Amino acid sequence: MLWNWLSGSRKLSYPSGHCENVFQTKFIPFTDDRTIITSGADGQVRLGQILENGKVETKRLGRHHGRVYKLAVLPGDPNVFYSCGEDGFVQHFDIRSNSATMVLYSSPFTQGCRRHHSSSRIRLNSIAIDPRNSYYLAVGGSDEYARVYDTRRVQLAPVCRHVLPDAPVNTFCPRHLRETNSVHITGLAYSKAGELLVSYNDELIYLFEKNMGYGSSPVSVSPEKLQEMEEPQVYIGHRNAQTVKGVNFFGPNDEYVTSGSDCGHIFIWKKKGGKLVRAMVSDRRVVNQLESHPHIPLLASCGIEKSVKLWTPMSNDVLSLPEKIDKVMELNRVGREDQSRVTLTPDVIMHVLRLQRRQTSAFTERRYVSTDIGSDEGNDAHFIASLVANDDESSDRECTVS
Template structure:
């Protein structure tokens, strides 16, 4: 019997598929893909290991193409390369940045010897591994605001993009080590109460069409651009080829996008600050000028107030739009710039961190919340899926990185969104029933003075009990002054060219 609202399990999954593979009825690759997409594995995810070396919040994590090395960047301005399976630090070096690192990624097909980084100081830097086992870092370009994200052209060892709160999108070619300023993102309609420049938080490249990239920031629209339509003076690239936004958010003044991700099917995943996560396909596009294209042709844009526009957009009977995009609910995204990710061999799931310190995983099709996992004392900002296994990495305000694998003996119980969802009111958290949410008793742990291997201890941790052996960290979310950054007023100074290794770190051997 099938219970309403629940998905029936296929009785042929699991052990039967193992038997079919062993007797030759199921190809090993087909088995791996089917098994990797199994919902049962999602329900068995648990903490396998904690990677401890950073002395600040870990703002970015990324696997190399082979999946055997994880690179991380932190408020401590260090970049660390991990053998995440053993917890061993392969190499650790000073990035040369003067402020918190926001992104660190390997360049493809570089034998993991080339890393690009961006940070709160607005700099975009290149780090190259030398034969002596150390990295040399070089300044490639500088933004006038915090540089949040880098997007690397899939498979290219040379091409990537950066975006920043100054609204500027830059294109880089490492063959010439040059940066081209493509354009500054400007609001579609200037409003008197905020600047016309869109402060950019996220950028992503479509893996199915490398000519298309999406950007988003301090407005309601996620914009998609075609690099083929860009002249290198930037004049013809200011207009996107398409835009995406839920209809009810068009015209909202306080809306901001913090995270973007493309699926292998060219779907665009968008995470809104103070709102939900939405999944758009091409049929949801609003066109290159959404404030005009979304209006009925019989109306004069100049005679329509912004308030009236909003009511028009929200009236579906006046618009010929496809069904609403898929929505993913339950998490909270208010305090920090959070990313969002697809998970699974064919992007079958959606994953995000939350202000409540938990990881949320939804089924992509239908938006059902499957897992809620305790992952940080404060906030989870980053979720990074392994390129070809069911492993996840997560990081946030705490100074460690958590590695998740399907290691639980029993699958997790079904999730009730109404029970796990927290409501933010003013400066306080409340449970969904309106009662005060107080997690102070969950984390009264002693300082962990361990220099030993955490493999055995961490592999058996129950991710839902809130216990941790880490020390207590002060919860501070920095609000940097853009003027200070642009004027070079930073806590510490760094050279444009820098080399560095942390004492005691090991030479990289790839």
């Protein structure tokens, strides 16, 4: 669905061709917002073309064996983008062709160079491209290491299920999480300065400078070298357990770090120093993703509810945090540190989300207004719109699905 966010009106809705949840949609740059790529739980990567007559043509560009949470568009190129999947592959797409090529394959470092099989892959959740060097791809998934690959060192080849794993040029992980086998990465983001932001499931968010990496083989780093390495900046307060959450920067120079939380809040920290500066109630349940407008101070949030919410700063004053936020953060901390918790796999998460959708579909969708959100007194970020999907509305646009 596409909205005019200023008026809150829906401009276009078309069948994507996906058979299950659509996890991400992106406009391809320099196409007048007429070319859209999508990925989903069915493993498909699809292309949608909005034609001059208002019709939409879609086609499948490629497919992973497993869910595809994230896509990454090559900066400055209207044709090339990448996908990462739970099968451990990163695929390369050129929309001028009708097929994908496999760029690289990720496997655990403890597996050495054994050939790929289902138990040795890293189930990839996130991918990001370094804006200062577009040859560098960062990926994160089902272990504790964020891997950075140089695409010039890997060979494009037809997608294949039996390949040797590729060696990264650098790896990142907080020292205390190394070889713990208890956490995984759900979100990655690069800043304009080339810093790498990493969000961990039921752990915290960390900001890595380029000199904080372990190189291509983190398991071979000596204890002496580990003690000499600088620790990354950490961001505390949220909880990331129930879903595959993203993480992002905010501000014209990426001055802030943003994340959703299981408690339904949006958390905003100062990038430098990690101070929490804003916590806003967004959803009644989980907030999954936050995306900022590329040119103006506007933030979009969404979760497992059916609405997308838009936020913008409305005050130049520095105001205090909500009174109850300390209690919220303490509950999040206790939940994170409860060693008796059961770790939710992506399969369990998807099952829970399906049950929640079935339950809520029995009720009439409530359209939110700003008073519904429960804004905290003294909040200097103003909720300006809610874009709500209505399953009962049919599209008045034609669509060709292939």
